[in-house]
Amino acid sequence: MLHAQLEPIYDDIVQRNRGESEFHQAVREVLESVGPVLVKHPEYAEQKVIERICEPERFIVFRVPWEDDRGEVHINRGFRVEFNSALGPYKGGLRFHPSVYQGIVKFLGFEQIFKNALTGLPIGGGKGGADFDPKGRSDREIMRFCQSFMTELYRHVGEHTDVPAGDIGVGGREIGYLFGQYKRITNRYESGVLTGKHLSLGGARVRTEATGYGCAYFVDEMLAARGESFEGKQVVVSGSGNVAIYSIEKVHQLGGTVVACSDSSGYVYDENGIDLDLLKQVKEVERERIGVYADRRGGAKYVQDGSVWDVPCQVAMPSATQNELTGDDAATLIRNGCTAVGEGANMPATPQAIRAFLDAEVAFGPGKAANAGGVATSALEMQQNASRDSWSFEFTEQRLEAIMKDVHARCFATAEEYGMPGNYVAGANIAGFTAVADAMLRLGLV
Numbered sequence: 295m296l297h298a299q300l301e302p303i304y305d306d307i308v309q310r311n312r313g314e315s316e317f318h319q320a321v322r323e324v325l326e327s328v329g330p331v332l333v334k335h336p337e338y339a340e341q342k343v344i345e346r347i348c349e350p351e352r353f354i355v356f357r358v359p360w361e362d363d364r365g366e367v368h369i370n371r372g373f374r375v376e377f378n379s380a381l382g383p384y385k386g387g388l389r390f391h392p393s394v395y396q397g398i399v400k401f402l403g404f405e406q407i408f409k410n411a412l413t414g415l416p417i418g419g420g421k422g423g424a425d426f427d428p429k430g431r432s433d434r435e436i437m438r439f440c441q442s443f444m445t446e447l448y449r450h451v452g453e454h455t456d457v458p459a460g461d462i463g464v465g466g467r468e469i470g471y472l473f474g475q476y477k478r479i480t481n482r483y484e485s486g487v488l489t490g491k492h493l494s495l496g497g498a499r500v501r502t503e504a505t506g507y508g509c510a511y512f513v514d515e516m517l518a519a520r521g522e523s524f525e526g527k528q529v530v531v532s533g534s535g536n537v538a539i540y541s542i543e544k545v546h547q548l549g550g551t552v553v554a555c556s557d558s559s560g561y562v563y564d565e566n567g568i569d570l571d572l573l574k575q576v577k578e579v580e581r582e583r584i585g586v587y588a589d590r591r592g593g594a595k596y597v598q599d600g601s602v603w604d605v606p607c608q609v610a611m612p613s614a615t616q617n618e619l620t621g622d623d624a625a626t627l628i629r630n631g632c633t634a635v636g637e638g639a640n641m642p643a644t645p646q647a648i649r650a651f652l653d654a655e656v657a658f659g660p661g662k663a664a665n666a667g668g669v670a671t672s673a674l675e676m677q678q679n680a681s682r683d684s685w686s687f688e689f690t691e692q693r694l695e696a697i698m699k700d701v702h703a704r705c706f707a708t709a710e711e712y713g714m715p716g717n718y719v720a721g722a723n724i725a726g727f728t729a730v731a732d733a734m735l736r737l738g739l740v
């Protein structure tokens with residue numbers, strides 16, 4: 295439910311951003327949480343902080359022409375939303391996926407504002423991408439696309455301005471090509487302009503693993519708050535990309551067993567636990583479909599139709615894409631004994647699913663808290679770039695773990711403070727919102 299004061303503001307946002315359903319959804323979730331904050335802090339309403347925070351500082355849309363291996367010309371659309379820079383330079387990933395349009399870019403950029411604030415690090419919120427489909431494209435095609443994309447984007451980014459990174463369809467390979475083109479156009483070796491770089495290009499150890507590891511740490515904290523742990527638990531992770539793979543790795547290290555994971559073609563069920571070396575070979579090296587995992591692993595089953603959420607588990611970690619876990623899926627998970635959910639992806643659970651989890655007192659870690667480890671480690675990469683330093687894996691992972699414990703503690707304490715103990719959605723939204731709102735007020739009318 296929206297606080298009465300927020301109804302007209304939300305209606306106006308829907309009118310001004312027509313057809314952008316994912317953005318409406320992300321805004322509504324935050325506004326539903328911040329009603330009690332407005333009662334405590336009337337200055338936010340007086341200074342129209344909500345209206346300002348929901349309007350991007352800047353939204354860039356551009357043409358991306360490129361040529362495939364046969365010489366055919368293609369035109370894609372590129373985006374970058376520079377949503378909020380109250381706490382630091384805009385920071386957030388780039389997504390290359392055919393579904394990308396401004397509603398998706400804006401929902402992701404909006405979420406990023408509060409996620410980045412929760413890390414306690416000096417980063418504002420931004421996001422970008424293109425409606426480019428990298429599937430089936432050769433390495434040279436990917437390179438040409440990235441070069442064309444950066445030929446426009448370079449005007450808008452910089453280590454003190456806006457620092458993109460990866461997201462769906464953008465990993466270390468793409469970041470390398472984007473950085474190469476930036477360096478070539480500007481004639482500057484400005485490592486801090488992008489994060490998620492290869493180590494040899496000024497990248498940080500643990501950035502590849504950070505989102506998945508961080509999500510597992512966050513779930514571990516939620517379990518610990520209830521006197522439990524991963525030990526002996528069956529876990530289902532959706533997706534089999536960067537976030538999913540490293541969530542699986544850390545869950546296994548923490549004593550859980552991941553029995554299923556997926557991609558957009560189906561899911562695999564492996565009752566002995568996912569073989570991570572094989573999964574990495576299939577997904578990271580060969581860039582193959584998930585069915586290939588089951589072809590090579592005795593005892594594993596590939597299911598093309600159906601939902602990965604039908605697999606019984608005590609912990610679920612949706613790590614693929616937005617709105618992939620519906621109200622019906624949540625009901626199935628709860629019925630099967632699931633007691634904890636950590637969102638590795640951004641907004642993977644629908645509002646109906648979130649409601650069902652909260653009503654059933656499932657420990658539910660929303661993406662802006664649970665998957666904050668990726669962007670936090672990006673901020674650590676920026677620190678290393680600024681000081682021309684390179685930290686060890688062990689030290690960087692310790693920092694990541696400490697940050698995730700701190701994000702958990704902040705969400706937990708804020709939910710208690712506002713009379714909603716155990717509600718991490720409210721805790722994350724309120725703690726993230728107040729940090730950004732206070733900074734905006736201190737900056738004057740911006």
Ligand SMILES: NC(=O)C1=CN([C@@H]2O[C@H](COP(=O)(O)OP(=O)(O)OC[C@H]3O[C@@H](n4cnc5c(N)ncnc54)[C@H](OP(=O)(O)O)[C@@H]3O)[C@@H](O)[C@H]2O)C=CC1
Nearest residue numbers: 461462463505533534535536537557558614615639640668
């Ligand atoms: N990378 C990062 O550091 C961070 C990522 N995130 C979020 O985590 C999620 C996953 O990102 P990441 O792992 O980096 O991306 P990847 O591109 O590495 O992997 C994405 C995975 O999700 C699957 N997927 C994507 N779209 C769909 C879809 N429409 N239906 C079913 N499956 C789908 C992909 O399957 P297929 O290959 O078949 O498309 C793939 O297995 C996203 O929501 C992203 O925003 C959040 C924080 C940080």
Ligand SMILES: O=C(O)CCC(=O)C(=O)O
Nearest residue numbers: 385386387459668669672
């Ligand atoms: O590391 C980053 O800057 C981006 C991470 C990201 O896109 C996200 O948190 O969703």
